[in-house]
Amino acid sequence: MTRLSVNINKIATIRNARGGNMPNLLKVAEDIQKFGAQGITIHPRPDERHIKYQDAYDLKSIVKVEYNIEGNPMDNFTKMVLEIKPTQVTLVPDAIDAITSNAGWDTVKHKAYLKEVISEFKRNGIRTSIFVNPDLKMIEGASKTGTDRIELYTEEFAEQYSLGNKAAIKPYTQCAILANELGLGINAGHDLSLENIEYFKQNIPHLLEVSIGHALICESLYDGLEKVIASYLKKLS
Ligand SMILES: CC(=O)[C@@H](O)[C@H](O)COP(=O)(O)O
Numbered sequence: 692m693t694r695l696s697v698n699i700n701k702i703a704t705i706r707n708a709r710g711g712n713m714p715n716l717l718k719v720a721e722d723i724q725k726f727g728a729q730g731i732t733i734h735p736r737p738d739e740r741h742i743k744y745q746d747a748y749d750l751k752s753i754v755k756v757e758y759n760i761e762g763n764p765m766d767n768f769t770k771m772v773l774e775i776k777p778t779q780v781t782l783v784p785d786a787i788d789a790i791t792s793n794a795g796w797d798t799v800k801h802k803a804y805l806k807e808v809i810s811e812f813k814r815n816g817i818r819t820s821i822f823v824n825p826d827l828k829m830i831e832g833a834s835k836t837g838t839d840r841i842e843l844y845t846e847e848f849a850e851q852y853s854l855g856n857k858a859a860i861k862p863y864t865q866c867a868i869l870a871n872e873l874g875l876g877i878n879a880g881h882d883l884s885l886e887n888i889e890y891f892k893q894n895i896p897h898l899l900e901v902s903i904g905h906a907l908i909c910e911s912l913y914d915g916l917e918k919v920i921a922s923y924l925k926k927l928s
Pocket residue numbers: 698700701734736761783790791792822880881904
């Protein structure tokens with residue numbers, strides 16, 4: 692089974708548009724869990740344009756399933772994660788002003804740095820995952836950082852799949868096979884959707900978890916969160 696972790700950044704985006712508390716992020720997180728999602732993901736960014744750091748703290752007592760916090764391990768972020776102690780931290784090498792995540796780690800170049808931050812999180816009982824492009828060298832590099840898992844960055848797959856290029860799955864499959872051989876757990880995310888998730892799941896062995904936000908919230912505008920989450924769960928079972 693592959694677990695579904697729902698990224699709720701976009702709920703906070705809508706809330707922040709008016710400065711009030713509608714929609715109520717905590718209530719939505721509770722409902723998403725009630726609808727069967729096995730995880731809640733947030734990706735607070737330094738400008739707090741969607742998830743605010745305070746949200747990350749407030750969610751701690753609300754999230755009863757896996758709590759996954761994503762971000763670049765800069766000082767404020769690291770301090771917050773160490774205080775909250777979520778189930779998992781996913782390290783993403785975002786630039787401060789990135790519109791959204793747009794690259795994985797260079798796990799060879801940043802091996803020493805990643806090793807250091809990963810060991811600090813793990814010492815505190817937090818599972819680690821690092822965001823990587825589907826590149827065998829980066830998977831090999833990841834295995835030398837001590838991380839528990841990798842998150843395959845799926846934007847390129849999603850883009851190519853939408854254009855009809857199903858062969859774009861190949862590097863992802865190869866990376867999943869290698870990651871599993873090297874003892875790494877496999878997560879994936881970015882631009883996954885109801886359209887592409889089934890094909891992705893069928894072609895990625897040992898896929899433990901997907902985190903999905905943007906498309907899932909857009910799909911829910913038409914069909915509602917409960918129905919959309921049920922559709923993902925069916926495709927991931
Ligand atoms: C790592 C990843 O792919 C997602 O967390 C994505 O970056 C969502 O972030 P935004 O909602 O800010 O686009």
